[in-house]
Amino acid sequence: MIRALLLTTLLVSPAMADEIWVTNEMDDTVSVIDAQTLEVLHTYETGERPRGITFSRDFKRLYICASDSDAVQVMDPDTGKILHDLPSGEDPEQFVIAPDDRLLYIANEDDAITTVVDTQTRKVVSQIDVGVEPEGMGISPDGKVQVTTSETTNMAHWIDTQTHKIIANSLVDPRPRHAEFSPDGKELWVSSEIGGTVAIFDTTDQSQIGKISFQLKGVRPEKIQPVGMRFSPDASKVFIALGPANHIAVVDAKTFEVETYILVGRRVWHMAISPDQTRLFTTNGVSGDVTVIDIASLNPIDTVKVGRFPWGAAARPTQN
């Protein structure tokens, strides 16, 4: 009986080891966290100032924006080895991978450009002039529209992925940092860090259909600075990281009302959801750790120490 149990555990446990990968901006590393045991399994070296992080859709490759190395690095997540760099343009900060798993859209913060790179040929397919300091990168679920937000121009630029031309520009509140499409592709959410708001757009005509402000007891309005956003697994809620307000806002995706706020570490940037969809991981830049939140109860359950200034986060299921 015991033996049988042990055997089962051995067989099952590798499959259970889903991972959360976190870039440590000031340590030039990525930390790999076991999404179940919450242990840091590995710390791999990267280029300088790693920020944006995302997996290929088949999870065989990890892409890392090494901003100060002016490179997007491609890592083998099974070994932690950097395989090669992609031509990325200068100072890549964030990116998004197309649903076809081939094209990578990269924000070149210092150059006011969105660079489109083919991850297979490793060639730049296109460069699109956008506003000053592009940062937030979103792509519609059908892959037809990519949105780049520019922090100093205060806009969301809607890019047609067929022509790689801008088809519309939406003015938002100051310093837009993140763009997130709803899973059904009908809405685009844009967070404005200095504006302190999140704007919601109808993707059919780019009209603004809502704007969310936040109020937190005991926190100054100017400290509420929305950055990263994630839809909950059932798409009923949106988690919004509030930066130096040290909280995650939980917003009803239908009514746009804030349901609650969850206390996390200091200067919370971005988030990832565990592949089994039960836990939310937040990167807390100033406290240098990751808060783990139980999505069902919306309670923080643990804190994981990682490197200096954790920034981006991405999840990898390992049962494949």
Place this chain on the structure above:
Amino acid sequence: MAFQWLIGACAALALASQSQAEVLRIDWIERQVTPPPVLSNMAAIPPTLGLDGARLAERDIATTGRFTGQSYDLHETVVSPDADFLKAAKSALAEGARVLVVKAPAPDLLDLADLPDAQGALILDAYAQDDALRGADCRANVLHTAPSYAMRTDALAQFLLKKQWRKLALIAGQLPEDQAFTAALKHSLAKFGLSLEGEKTWDFDANMRRAAAAEVPLFTQDLPAHDLLLVSDEPGDFARYIAYNTWTARPLAGSEGLKPVGWSGVVEQYGAAQLQNRFREAAGREMQQADFAAWIAVAALGEAFTRTQATDPATLRAYMLSDEFRLAGFLGRPLSFRNWNGQLRQPIPLVTERAVAALAPLEGFLHQANELDTLGVDAPESPCTAFGDAK
């Protein structure tokens, strides 16, 4: 099919915005001054100090304008020290200048603001730090993006209080800028309950490049016991020779050592590194307070033009002074203008040569409306009346 329609609709929108292109004219008006002689000439004042910031911001907002169908026209009027400033300013106004960013000492700035032609204009002071310009001498048509002396010295005083370095001594220069900075310092020390134990005036005429090691220890020997030595030397003449030559081992702050400034090349947090990179690339040097004040002045005008789509000074001014106005300035919180005296609220970095030691307002210094208003003269004490009873 639906997607095709989407593109069609957007193309129409983009076209519409391009056909109604509007231009905002911004005038840079600068009074050049001959700087006072300083002991070391190793770091000369850049001839385009300030102007480089305005030019960079114009490029930044023009990029935004490409998407909104708005454009900018930056006119530069730079008046040499021996030329007639007012005449040049008058002719710029006669030519159509209505929105001005000015780098000039206080008397010139006031002369310009009081011209009949300037009454409907919007003037942004991107240089003069005089507290009187935000107080008794304030003008309704002048907003300030340069921090005042009081904002800088309050920032330093908050830091000293936080560190519990309560006993201070001061060495003060004698130039008008030194006197203004000294007055602000003393006011800040009193405001935050710090004590000035002793004070000396710098009146050496020896060459400190050679004599500092011999003279400064003796000069500082009779200062009463203090935790930190303040120096007031705004043009950067002598204070650099004080550090490490004092009689007692005490840190230095003020115009040298730990400096409260509107901006410095070491500011890097909150995305500032990107602004620094752009500036370095454009100007080939580090961005200073006057560059940032000019950059943020032009950026503020761009923000107001983008949001209001108006070019008339009255609409721009009203929007900039409104509660809606929130400006991103790479300092970690939204910047806005005080509607009782036109001063831009801004955090003040306390910097050393190589790093930001702290960013004021420091945690714990509270204010009923906005923590940034713990820096500088607050509404209830402000003698400025030109802005009506906005407070």
